[in-house]
Amino acid sequence: MSHVIDRRLNGKNKSTVNRQRFLRRYRDHIKKAVEEAVSRRSITDMEHGEQISIPGRDIDEPVLHHGRGGRQTTVHPGNKEFNAGDHVQRPQGGGGGRGAGKASNSGEGMDEFVFQITQEEFLDFMFEDLELPNLVKRHLTGTDTFKTVRAGISNEGNPSRINIVRTLRSAHARRIALSGTSRRKLREAKAELERLRREEPDNFGDIQEIEAEIERLSARIHRVPFLDTFDLKYNLLVKHPNPSSKAVMFCLMDVSGSMTQATKDVAKRFFILLYLFLKRNYERIEVVFIRHHTSAKEVDEEEFFYSRETGGTIVSSALKLMQEIMAERYPTNEWNIYGAQASDGDNWNDDSPVCRDILINQIMPFVQYFTYVEITPREHQALWFEYEQVSESFAESFAQQQLVSAADIYPVFRELFQRRMVT
Numbered sequence: 001m002s003h004v005i006d007r008r009l010n011g012k013n014k015s016t017v018n019r020q021r022f023l024r025r026y027r028d029h030i031k032k033a034v035e036e037a038v039s040r041r042s043i044t045d046m047e048h049g050e051q052i053s054i055p056g057r058d059i060d061e062p063v064l065h066h067g068r069g070g071r072q073t074t075v076h077p078g079n080k081e082f083n084a085g086d087h088v089q090r091p092q093g094g095g096g097g098r099g100a101g102k103a104s105n106s107g108e109g110m111d112e113f114v115f116q117i118t119q120e121e122f123l124d125f126m127f128e129d130l131e132l133p134n135l136v137k138r139h140l141t142g143t144d145t146f147k148t149v150r151a152g153i154s155n156e157g158n159p160s161r162i163n164i165v166r167t168l169r170s171a172h173a174r175r176i177a178l179s180g181t182s183r184r185k186l187r188e189a190k191a192e193l194e195r196l197r198r199e200e201p202d203n204f205g206d207i208q209e210i211e212a213e214i215e216r217l218s219a220r221i222h223r224v225p226f227l228d229t230f231d232l233k234y235n236l237l238v239k240h241p242n243p244s245s246k247a248v249m250f251c252l253m254d255v256s257g258s259m260t261q262a263t264k265d266v267a268k269r270f271f272i273l274l275y276l277f278l279k280r281n282y283e284r285i286e287v288v289f290i291r292h293h294t295s296a297k298e299v300d301e302e303e304f305f306y307s308r309e310t311g312g313t314i315v316s317s318a319l320k321l322m323q324e325i326m327a328e329r330y331p332t333n334e335w336n337i338y339g340a341q342a343s344d345g346d347n348w349n350d351d352s353p354v355c356r357d358i359l360i361n362q363i364m365p366f367v368q369y370f371t372y373v374e375i376t377p378r379e380h381q382a383l384w385f386e387y388e389q390v391s392e393s394f395a396e397s398f399a400q401q402q403l404v405s406a407a408d409i410y411p412v413f414r415e416l417f418q419r420r421m422v423t
Helices: 016-025 027-040 119-126 164-199 204-223 261-281 301-306 316-329 349-366 382-393 406-416
Strands: 050-054 113-117 146-154 234-241 247-254 285-292 296-299 336-343 369-375 398-403
Touching: 164 204, 247 261, 247 316, 261 285, 261 301, 261 336, 261 369, 261 406, 285 301, 285 316, 296 316, 316 336, 316 349, 349 369, 349 382, 369 382, 369 406, 382 398, 398 406
Parallel strands: 247 285, 247 336, 336 369, 369 398
Antiparallel strands: 050 113, 146 234, 285 296
16 A cells, blocks of 8 residues: 655645645635624724634544454343333433533543634635626727737747757658658668678678668768757747726715714725725726715725714715716726715715616616615615615616624625626
8 A cells, every 4th residue: 555645835834735625625614714704803804814613523534444353242231220212311400511511530522623724715715706797898908918828839939948849850850851861772772781691692892882882871871960950949939918807996985974983884894895805806906985975085095994084964976976987087988897885874865866866877877786785773764765776777787785783794795796607
């Protein structure tokens, strides 16, 4: 029996291959732990690694071993209290296996298996099977990314790209072409020499002449070089433009006075999750941050998440600013445009119909996907019902969900950005 031990080590002296196999085997436990971690983490710890616990019973594996063999005779003691079919009463007292019993000086058990996953692994499990829906538009001109592809064989190139097989094949073909006639004559001369030695051993003149011809032909064949610069072949690599999808995500957050600190924290968690998802999965994507109360303002990442500015509530101001930025900087024939809005649903009474009209007429016809999350434990208000009319008109590209607490963020996020089956 052969035993193969994988001793390939990564930077942390752990087997990368075995670790990947372990993560695949216990992916269900890890995904569940990741979901729980997202809901309890603070904003600053959202993208760090995580400590995962797996019950000891779930990591048991079957083991094959040799039995004792032979014939074994055993005697099992009986009892005087029970017969077959009798019901055994539940023991009185005790903790029922839940840790409420008293300390003991006997017995043994097994703790849970605990291990640490890295930041990269944590984000991989967090965003598995998620994507931006309807990412179809491609900007084909002015691209600044290229990919190197094979483009056949060239007679000139870098020595590091030499194609050994094609070079030897070319050299072999050249040697055959240059020495083919000589080799044929050499075979004929050797056959004639053998015939003369067998049939006319006394014909020294002809034998010496053929031997001289054989030496001349052999020398001519040996003068053909094994490898010539003409034979060298190189792998030809060329750079092709790499068309890439260009996308922009508008993040609209309500920071009005009706948004409590807890509600704002949930909104920030949702947008941080969205921001990590976009930056990790898409190279060419821009994020536009918009905060609004009675007026809307485009801000940078730092101000979006940490500014303390507040005021009244006019939601349409954010939608109007989004439409203006779309028209000014992001042509709809080149960009995949997405929007994500978070609010507690409170809005100035006459403004909710305005939001609906802006979405239906000026935003939704030009965006790939728009999501609205309402963070409130209360009943929905006018803004939610106006957005339901938008959803009826754009069922494939508009989605709305309700968040009550931080525990709802990750399930709602996965539902909003779940990978769709292409039909």
